[in-house]
Amino acid sequence: MSHSGVNWTALTVFLVFFVLVTVMGFLASRWRRADNAQHLDEWGLGGRSFGTWVTWFLLGGDLYTAYTFVAVPALVYGAGAAGFFAVPYTIIAYPLVFLFLPRLWSVSRVHGYVTPADFVRGRYGSRPLALVVALTGILATMPYIALQLVGIQAVLDVLGVGGSADSNWFVKDLPLFLAFAVLAAYTYSSGLRAPALIAFVKDTLVYLVIIVAVIYIPMRLGGYGAIFDSAAQKFSAPGSKGSLITGPKAQWGYATLAFGSALALFMYPHSVTGVLASRSRNTVRRNMAIMPAYSLMLGLLALLGFMAIAAGVGTGVKGFNPQLSVPQLFENMFPDWFTGVAFAAIGIGALVPAAIMSIAAANLFTRNIYKEFLKPAATPADETKVAKLASLLVKVGALAFVLLMDKQFAINLQLLGGIWILQTFVSIVGGLFTRWFHRWALLAGWAVGMTYGTWKAYGVSSAATKHFGGSSAEIPGIGEIGYIGLTAFVLNVLVTVVLTLVLRAAKVADSVDETSRSDYTAEAPPRPKAADAPEAPEPVAAH
Amino acid sequence: MSSETPAGAQLPVVTPARVLAGLSLLLPVVAMLWVSSYTKATPELGGLPFFYWYQLAWVPASAIFTVAAYLLLRRDEQARKAAAGGASA
Numbered sequence: 001m002s003h004s005g006v007n008w009t010a011l012t013v014f015l016v017f018f019v020l021v022t023v024m025g026f027l028a029s030r031w032r033r034a035d036n037a038q039h040l041d042e043w044g045l046g047g048r049s050f051g052t053w054v055t056w057f058l059l060g061g062d063l064y065t066a067y068t069f070v071a072v073p074a075l076v077y078g079a080g081a082a083g084f085f086a087v088p089y090t091i092i093a094y095p096l097v098f099l100f101l102p103r104l105w106s107v108s109r110v111h112g113y114v115t116p117a118d119f120v121r122g123r124y125g126s127r128p129l130a131l132v133v134a135l136t137g138i139l140a141t142m143p144y145i146a147l148q149l150v151g152i153q154a155v156l157d158v159l160g161v162g163g164s165a166d167s168n169w170f171v172k173d174l175p176l177f178l179a180f181a182v183l184a185a186y187t188y189s190s191g192l193r194a195p196a197l198i199a200f201v202k203d204t205l206v207y208l209v210i211i212v213a214v215i216y217i218p219m220r221l222g223g224y225g226a227i228f229d230s231a232a233q234k235f236s237a238p239g240s241k242g243s244l245i246t247g248p249k250a251q252w253g254y255a256t257l258a259f260g261s262a263l264a265l266f267m268y269p270h271s272v273t274g275v276l277a278s279r280s281r282n283t284v285r286r287n288m289a290i291m292p293a294y295s296l297m298l299g300l301l302a303l304l305g306f307m308a309i310a311a312g313v314g315t316g317v318k319g320f321n322p323q324l325s326v327p328q329l330f331e332n333m334f335p336d337w338f339t340g341v342a343f344a345a346i347g348i349g350a351l352v353p354a355a356i357m358s359i360a361a362a363n364l365f366t367r368n369i370y371k372e373f374l375k376p377a378a379t380p381a382d383e384t385k386v387a388k389l390a391s392l393l394v395k396v397g398a399l400a401f402v403l404l405m406d407k408q409f410a411i412n413l414q415l416l417g418g419i420w421i422l423q424t425f426v427s428i429v430g431g432l433f434t435r436w437f438h439r440w441a442l443l444a445g446w447a448v449g450m451t452y453g454t455w456k457a458y459g460v461s462s463a464a465t466k467h468f469g470g471s472s473a474e475i476p477g478i479g480e481i482g483y484i485g486l487t488a489f490v491l492n493v494l495v496t497v498v499l500t501l502v503l504r505a506a507k508v509a510d511s512v513d514e515t516s517r518s519d520y521t522a523e524a525p526p527r528p529k530a531a532d533a534p535e536a537p538e539p540v541a542a543h
Numbered sequence: 544m545s546s547e548t549p550a551g552a553q554l555p556v557v558t559p560a561r562v563l564a565g566l567s568l569l570l571p572v573v574a575m576l577w578v579s580s581y582t583k584a585t586p587e588l589g590g591l592p593f594f595y596w597y598q599l600a601w602v603p604a605s606a607i608f609t610v611a612a613y614l615l616l617r618r619d620e621q622a623r624k625a626a627a628g629g630a631s632a
Binding site: 081084087088090091092094095096098099223224225226227228244245246247248251254255258259282285286288289290292293295296299300303 | 567568569571572575576578579582583584587589590591592594595598599601602603605606608609610612613616617
């Protein structure tokens with residue numbers, strides 16, 4: 001680290017923003033307060049009332065996480081073109097999900113579904129299938145929350161608070177601990193309204209910082225031409241692992257990683273939470289058209305990896321952690337006060353998704369494990385109580401994860417999480433369009449995809465780790481290197497289709513489908529006046 | 544929920560508007576998955592190699608195509624609603 005002491009100016013600015021969003025987080029419970037605050041729709045989905053712009057900020061704050069801000073440019077810094085896959089990934093994602101998210105929104109609105117597993121339960125009438133979808137979601141989300149802490153840690157490291165190897169663990173992790181305690185408290189009291197409100201601050205800061213960074217830093221480094229010249233120099237040096245342009249051998253990997261990640265993006269429970277919280281079907285559609293504004297920002301952010309190379313960040317530092325390349329670049333380039341603003345953007349950028357992810361995981365636990373298996377008679381008020389507690393547990397779990405276990409383990413698990421969550425695609429998206437797939441076939445397909453993906457990823461080693469070192473391996477039958485998650489997904493589909501044919505031929509009984517055709521295109525019910533609806537704010541089918 | 548006839552009862556499943564919307568959504572996906580069409584360094588734009596500015600340029604382009612799909616589908620849905628409403632009246 002070049003900066004040995006604490007950067008006080010930057011730290012002060014950082015703290016001011018942190019206090020501001022904390023106050024907002026607690027006040028959020030009063031924002032658009034509903035009549036029936038005890039319903040899980042209120043705490044867990046913000047009353048399903050968010051319009052186009054609130055949803056835009058919420059989804060942007062949700063999907064473009066602090067870890068993304070740190071990891072994507074870090075990958076570009078280390079490997080060059082390969083790290084830029086995030087751009088085609090987010091370009092592909094929105095046109096793709098445009099096709100099925102409105103249907104998921106409609107059917108969830110009609111039947112009061114809160115989680116993707118709720119939908120699977122209703123559509124296929126299968127408890128085991130809904131359970132594996134819920135468990136996969138929780139499993140994929142947990143390491144993702146833990147990684148948000150890695151994002152905050154990177155910022156705190158460069159600020160000079162905590163993180164140094166010579167202090168004891170308590171002093172080292174105290175700032176992180178405080179940040180998460182505050183986050184847990186306002187998520188508990190305000191639910192989804194807290195991250196929705198804070199997302200305004202987060203996204204505004206992020207846009208500001210990126211726009212300033214991509215104009216100001218190149219001015220200091222002699223323009224983009226000079227930046228790419230020094231990057232080309234680095235990647236053409238003997239022994240360099242990266243390349244400036246994707247080579248012919250890496251193109252399959254690039255495309256399959258972008259495509260597979262795009263398919264997986266809206267299978268994550270926290271993405272679904274953001275979508276279901278919106279007010280109408282067209283709110284969802286409009287958002288798919290305006291979300292690319294964030295993708296553009298992510299693309300520009302990726303370029304910061306090259307700027308870090310050109311600025312000489314990490315040169316001569318033995319074992320330099322590439323995760324620190326962008327925070328370090330900011331500190332080297334910006335005046336101290338603006339470094340504080342930039343770090344606040346990353347720090348708050350970790351809090352918003354961490355809050356939404358913990359709410360999504362809590363919703364899954366409450367609806368698909370607690371109510372389904374432990375206490376079927378739970379009232380909506382019980383559900384809300386359990387979900388609030390579960391959100392606390394999830395966060396404590398994530399914190400313990402990062403503090404007690406190797407950080408590399410969280411990164412490995414998050415890579416695996418992407419592969420796993422993709423295996424729920426057939427049940428969820430397939431179910432939105434057809435009831436043809438048989439529930440046992442879907443379960444078998446899921447199991448095959450999970451097993452194959454985990455087994456393949458286990459066999460990948462990297463410099464940092466012996467197993468789970470990456471997410472690409474040879475695609476059987478094609479011979480090119482591709483994204484393991486996508487190969488597993490194709491296997492999953494094949495198994496599901498073949499077994500469905502077999503089960504249908506054997507006339508294995510089908511289960512009850514509680515949804516009907518028109519549910520998938522339904523609009524929001526007209527808002528009932530308070531006098532008409534003394535009990536619930538929305539008509540919700542018994543489930 | 545409402546008991547009216549499901550939207551689309553009067554119009555065929557495949558309409559020109561729906562086909563066009565589908566194509567608008569497909570185009571950005573195909574463009575991005577065709578990696579070999581953009582893995583080159585030249586022509587540069589403002590110092591950025593082709594590989595980078597081409598993909599960045601597709602971000603706003605994909606947004607425009609998605610807006611087009613949205614408008615096409617909204618018109619299609621309104622037409623369906625009108626057709627269904629006209630039949631039941």
